[in-house]
Amino acid sequence: MKLNLSSQVAVVTGGASGIGRAAAEAFAEEGSPVAIWDVSKAAAETANEIAEATGARVISCVVDVTQQSQIDAALKLTQESLGPVDHLVHAAAIGSGKFGFPFLNLDVEDWPRVIEVNVLGMTRIAHAIAPGMIERERGTMTFIASVAGQIGSPTDPPYSASKAANINFAQCMARDLAKYGVRVNTVCPGMVQTPLNKAVWQAWHDRQPEGERLDYDAWAGEKIRTVVPLGRWQQPSDIASMVVFLASERASQVTGQTINVDGGFVMKG
DSSP, X not given: OOOSOTTOOEXXXXXXXXXXXXXXXXXXXXXXXXXXXXXSTTHHHHHHHHHHHHOOOEEEEEOOTTOHHHHHHHHHHHXXXXXXXXXXXXXXXXXXXXXXXXXXXXXXXXSHHHHIIIIIHHHHHHHXXXXXXXXXXXXXXXXXXXXXXXXXXXXXXXXXXXXXXXXXXXXXXXXXXXXXXXXXXXXXXXXXXXXXXHHHHHHHHHHSOGGGOOOHHHHHHHHHHHHOTTOSOBOHHHHHHHHXXXXXXXXXXXXXXXXXXXXXXXXXX
């Protein structure tokens, strides 16, 4: 895309797979040094693959976003290895792992872990990254939320509620950080084939009578035809393209926005 991001350091949480990996690849293709922070030890392999494919400098850190000490250590290593952080993409998130329609299918105990990772994890990352951007009076933060956070998707209420919180907190940060030249936005995917999406299917599948179960492709295809006006999946690369655009100077007047990459899902809803 040639967005003049060369040499600008990007941190991508949840960067070992799915949308996070696509975002890391997109920054690397633009010439950005990239730090992949992920709870999975596969982060190192992902970093090596992206570095080999793009020629960019890519490092990895094993980071649990519920552990402040791990975040602080990763930030220190990133700054020592690559330099100050110019761009943050926060994609690390989980679902409850259960099918939540109706919400009484879930127990109250199914909520805390999702909130801890998705809401407080975002908060910890923001508190770690923002001071450096304030000091340098520049930077961008993009948080991966979901259309589920806008429409109250009933499939997984803890996840939907956490994504709504992500959108709201990002708007709070955008207002607070604007005077420092730091821009904060949220990107909301719709239907994307990621490990998290497949986990939603599995939770649905396991609750159905045996004769009513669909395999993943059939279930997903039916949902696409039903709820997405463009009639096709969004790919992780579609979301990544929006993310790198928002990090670039071409989006210099864009902050506090919630941008859907959803094939028209919310429009229809």
